[in-house]
Amino acid sequence: MHQTHDIQILPAPVIRLIEELNRLPGVGPKTASRLTFFLLRAPDDLPLALAHALTALKQQVQLCSRCYFITQGDLCAICANPARDQRVICVVEEPLDVVAIERTGVYRGLYHVLHGRIAPLEGMNREDIYFDELLDRVRAEPVEEVIIATNPNLEGEATAFHLQRALAPLGVRVTRLARGLPTGGDLEWADPGTLGSALEGRREM
């Protein structure tokens, strides 16, 4: 990744930071180098504040003991909020999905973060994600509906299928996010799968 000249003339800490930044997704050698030289020029507080924030992330953030969203305490802000509807659990793959759904402002129930999806080809099976923990919650909590909000792709659908099969015997209502045309989208540009889902899921006006 680095040419010989760089290694000969750049101080070791500079090369190390370029290499560490290069490990981040979407950060190639050029961007890593640009960021490093920016940080060299920046006032001391910027790289040090970033270093502290990185250290604090791993030391202070853990998973909620109930829903596996991220939290500083035992329960996350959503589980700890008694105003949330305790009868609905929305199942998502990753913590960022919770943020996305919260942004809509239309959901007032709880969450369950799987931290992955079932993808046998990648070695991800039911026991590698928080799958059985969801079943335990449905048995123990006053849950009436589980909304499956895994991603609308192959692995997400497979995960939804396994969840539905496992939840059915527990006597809870299982729903899935609607498929259809994206708001603001253009029918002409919709892919056949999306358009097909929109037709199948058509509703009375």
Next chain:
Amino acid sequence: MHQTHDIQILPAPVIRLIEELNRLPGVGPKTASRLTFFLLRAPDDLPLALAHALTALKQQVQLCSRCYFITQGDLCAICANPARDQRVICVVEEPLDVVAIERTGVYRGLYHVLHGRIAPLEGMNREDIYFDELLDRVRAEPVEEVIIATNPNLEGEATAFHLQRALAPLGVRVTRLARGLPTGGDLEWADPGTLGSALEGRREM
């Protein structure tokens, strides 16, 4: 930059890291958030190694006492190398410019890093960059030629002009990087300024 819901549900260290990353050039709120959640999932060693590299950058890297390139010791790798031609100094604006010129493999002289350029409108004057330090070097060292390699833009040209005027009385040869068509470029797409420079700088074949 963050909507209310994010702040309500995300732990403080997560928000802090998103905000710190967001201060980097080219990293918007979405990228900062994506990187933060990647780091949350990543093995412990990755964010901690990055934190250490950031801390080391400021603690261990300083400017070369002679040419102001970056170094871990007193002199940078180039100034400390007796095989470099001590009679030529190439003047650049930023440390990354040294890396770019070294990559060409055609230059064997020394450097002088100004750490900026003269831009009065931005409050950058001669005394805000390592301008007079270059004059001191030319007086004290066995320099025969100064190659001005400031950027080929308005501020870079203005800086080159001031350098040339200040260096002329010192009896040293002052040259400027050639302007012309970029290698691999297409004449049809060259801007008028570049094409004009290429015509003016034409050479015997």
